[in-house]
Amino acid sequence: MSSLHLYNTLTRSVEPFVAKVPGEARVYVCGPTVYDIAHAGNARPAVVFDVLVRHLAAKGNRVTYVRNLTDVDDKIVERARERGEEPLALSARMAPIYQADMRALGCAAPTHEPKVSETIPEIVALVATLVANGSAYVAEMPSGARDVYFSVRSFEGYGKLSRRQIDELEVGARVEANESKRDPLDFALWKGCSTDDAFGWASPWGKGRPGWHIECSAMSAKFLGHGFDIHGGGMDLIFPHHENEIAQSEAAHPGEGPLARVWMHNGFLNVDKEKMSKSLGNFVRPCDIYESNDPEALRWVYLSVQYRGPLSFDLEKTDTRVVYPGVDEAERRVDYVYATLDRLHAAAASADDVEPGAKELAAFARVIDGARKRVEAALDDDLNTPVALAVVGELAKASNELCDTLEKRRKDARLLAVGGALAVRAEVALRSSLDVLGLLHTTAEAYAERTRERRLRVRGLDVATVSAKIAERVAARAAKDFARADVLRAELDASGVELADGKDGTQWRVRV
Template sequence: MPVRLYNTLTQKVEDFVPLTPGEVKLYVCGITTYDLAHAGHGRAYTTFDVLNRLLRARSYKVTYCRNVTDVDDKIVNRARERGEEPLALSKRMSDLADQDLAAIGCMKPDVEPRVSTSIDDIIELVQKLIDKGNAYVAETPSGNDVYYAVRSFPPYGKLSRRNIDELRSGASERLGDGAVDVKRDPLDFALWKSAGDDAFGWDSPWGKGRPGWHIECSAMAMRHLGEHLDIHCGGMDLVFPHHENEIAQSEAAHGPEFAKYWMHNGFLEIDKEKMSKSLGNFVTIKDVRDRNDPEALRYLYLGTHYRGPLSFDVEKRDDGRVVFPGVDEAERRIDYLYSTRDALQAAAGDEQAGDSNVLQGQAKIVNEGPERVLSTLDRDLNTPQALSVLAEVAKAANEIVMQIPKLKKDPAKHAAARSLAAKAVHALQATCEPLGLLQSTSEEYWSRTRAQRLRIRGLEAAAIDKKVTERGEARAAKDFARADALRKELTELGIEVFDAADASTWKIGI
């Protein structure tokens, strides 16, 4: 079965057929780095990280390009407010965004161009559009702007399904701004904006200035992937005007189609409104990481199909704490996955111990897990269904672990079951790989979650160790009332105690 993807351009789910067999040129619009990355950004980049992982798993040679928008009016204005150089602010914010995205399991792009190092490519593309009659220079009090002439491109509106005459009517109502009056048509958009002699910008044939937002992505994508792309991705809010304008300027310069497939993820909503910095209702990835493990945030994203809205719950407690109930529940599920892998590894024996008819049903579910997950992702990245498959695999894996002690009386079956547990470790890992889950070692995961959960509860590991030791001593002295009382104290603190013959261990829940 081929990979099938929803194409915003055709508004259909289509078989994916790359421009060059076996190769994929993938472009994703990156963050405008004037502030911290928010949870909506995390959803977008997790979605397209899964796409990247799927295509590679299906043996495509992928060149994944995601830009950094480090030149933008928002960056310039924020830097001015803080008394900081625009590129210094952007670098600091992009470094923090990289840390956040790495924490939630997003693979680094193959190419990550920055606007500030792509100015020559942008100027060249703007000049080409002027030469072809699709753009014009307009004088302003601060210097020369360059605008794209929207009506020079008849297919304008083909991505967003917008009627150019209706857009013209709406734009006419916004006339009166001096910056708009220099345009030949209110629909025209800036390719180059004059900055004045003393403002932040670069020299160009039209004077000192800086590029418009839309031309930046076209120039960077073409520079690193060529004039025609396989897949162009971004949030649903970018369909218009950003991606519509990218199509207009790119295809005017080099002919159709700029991108064969366009993919857009749905909004992340708080109180049924799109999460947005402009609305002031956003939660940063750092906000979530301060309370939850980042892998849990990724799991939350995967639980909703990428094209639908995702409701992000924020709950304010009486004590002033802000919690994210959906992420808490996702973290419990991540705990279960790591616990499952730990149990398999503890029970595993020699992988070559021989075949047996023992536990055939569980073996089938576990062994088929990796391909079943890929098959669900083949169907327009159906991550909720993929998580259902993963849950079946984890359940079957735990059933294998529970059955192993019962087979001790039959050495052959016992050895075969332990062999199956060893193979199940690899199968579980392979099932998680396309989803970007279970990517840490158990030591890393339990160490970081323990430290975080203790901090949130205001507890010290040494104090917990002391209570667990006291309980062990009470049990050894057959003071079961005292032992039960200590267990109850620990349970109320969120601590789960595991008794073994030699010692007791503990875990802290979310």
Template sequence: MTLRLHDTATRETRDFVPLVEGRAGIYVCGLTVQSEPHVGHVRSAVNFDVLRRWLSATGHEVDFIRNVTDIDDKILTKSAEQGVHWYALAAAMKRELDKALSAINVLPPTYEPGATGHVPEIVELTEQLIAAGHAYAAEDGSGDVYFDVRSWPAYGELTRQKVDDMEPAGDADPRGKRDPRDFALWKGQKVGTEPDTAAWPSPWGRGRPGWHIECSAMAGKYLGPAFDIHGGGVDLRFPHHENEQAQSRAAGRPFASYWLHNAWITTAGEKMSKSLGNSLLVPEVLKRVRGQELRYYMVAAHYRSHVEFSFDALDDAAKAFQRIEDFLDRAAPVVGDWFASMPDAFVAAMDDDLGTPAAVAVIHDSVREGNRLLAAGPSDALSQKFGEVIAMLDVLGLNPADDAWAAAGGAGDKLTEVVDALVTGLLAERTAAREAKDWARADAIRDQIKNAGLDVEDTPAGPRWSIEAGTV
């Protein structure tokens, strides 16, 4: 069985054949750190984290590069509005992003390069493009350098568009462009309006990188002229990815073999950046559900499907995940030896363009079977189901035993011990009442615990408490 991926460049789902057997080089466009991350932003990170984990799980050594755009127009505009240094804003937002991603167990990339640290590589690539006749310094003295779209016949190949059919950029400043579709590789500093700290020396005067060039330069530096997979959100296909590919290929670099694009999480049918919604910032959402549950919500939908975000659906996802967790909690004390193994159906689902919805369905199948077996006490079959569930959750980054969750939980563990001590005392009283068939007393104790926000279940191994669903 081999992994098949949907390549948006060819619009085909085809076998993944890495350039070097057993290795995979992945470049993912990360965020522009200009504001706090919302759930839409982190979906992309989760989707590509799953890809990375699956490649690792199937024996690939993965080089995973995810950039962070730490200088651009928006960062400059917003920082000016807020009266802070642009680099202070970028650094603060980067910390917020890191916090949000670790809360949902997104593994850190192999390396996370930023545009500001790669100006020499960007200048070098720009010079190559000028030498090759595909870029030119603006003749208006602005210090800008543009990619010459008309000089590259393949321009538009990624998104199947013809230059002549494209809507001319109405609001774009033509400045020194030969064609309105030409895009900036280098932006000359606007002295007086842009801070000196946001300008670097170059053969064309002081300035800063254009948006697209950084990814071409950094992908080339860390993954080489040709690499396996390039990922990002659908909105990046054009212009960002189209331009990245044009630049790179015009400079003689074959670039990515496969292009993967994740779909949106929308609210009210619209992309999140268009709706206001502070409530959708990751820290806000994590007040309602845990990181595991938010991640499950994202993984339960296919990466290429639009997800219409709703708190009701999020709550449903949290319950579904708790069902899986509950099985592990109840089975753990009785399973004995077990080993991790993935059912064929799960492997087949993941190999089919990362079919996480079907993969999650397989987890639920194993959980149901495991629950059935659990009623009969320990057995090899139960241990096997337990190992299956753990293995599958691991691949999806959802293993409840993963240290990542404990780190995100903070001081919760100590509190749990305290609650456990208190509740255990009450439950002992209730057990005594039940043995005396004093049902009124037993139920009163259970109600008291329930009113505090905890559920009580009677199991063959005795009473068990848990935090009521939805109140975590």
């Protein structure tokens, strides 16, 4: 068994993963701020770290996976005010949408999914600890409200994650004017409310709410303790969010070592080489993509690139709708793998207890029996999912070739028995490889049904019309009227329906 190596932002190098407690892995990932529906960029870390967690578990680790939901935040307050809604009502509405979008993408629910609003006592206690040991101070605002700030210069290791020098930060800092801060670099742990009816919670410093970074320090400590194994999130969180998390948590636990041993950061989605973002307006949401494509195809797209690099996400606007060529391509691959799984399952039926010895199948056996280990090795190499997908592709190809061979030589009972046994192994290897990637979670039938339904809708077709034309063509073929049959085929093809004439009649499917 190979061993897992991960790129650690803290050391800027790939290093062997060594869990604090052998056999256990504690992972914390920064979840979304639920002020709006997630866009496709927000979903990347969910997929990336879902694969990490699956891989850790497949390697025999007991994994505790925490991904928070930030439901208290300036953006939420602002958006809620715009809509005349209570902040917590807004976030309570958005959180389930996020969860459903991620579930559709094949992301398993985290072990714990804490909310800021349910962690207030822990946050207040953490802030109080930092005030008590001199890492933070209370500042009176002109309005009479009291804020609490973290004193950045009091923390010796500040900048170690993002490799920033405090003094250089200060020069280039675009810092909001705030006279109550002792140093422009200091950041808020607690924001006091200026009026009593404002949104907030009671605290030793009056009514208020947590600053942006403190929540994650409190929530990770609550469920994982100080000094857990892996902390993940998007690259834009390195500074200031994760830098500040480190400062707060390590200042609150002096002498207890680093907050997390490994820091992992995923790259962004790019549209036309620019970062996908709300402010640029160049974003699409998973729920938009699900109109055109299967969620599993979108997941395939995320996995087709190594997680640290940028992922270029293409979209093209047609007259009537937006299409996603990359997702379309991925969906054809998903189709292919589901179809392969189906064929293998059929071929496996002829498996029999025979001693192996079919020389002509030896090459297939090599590919099939080596595949799962190659997937593991790829994931061990800092989650090299593109290579893992390549292995899946090679396994599927060998599987199809095996099935072709068995169909061609269906009279050879011994070969069928040996080949069937091989098909059983191929099916297991393929399933297991896809499982660790979180792909192909449903049955081929269910997938075919839901994609057919969606593709018909997208193309404005209905089953009755298609079926009628197919029936007409079947009759024409039976009457050897191939000219008429070909006209009907061409018509269907033009509308996006592909036909496959087989021994068991004519099958059809709608193109992506």
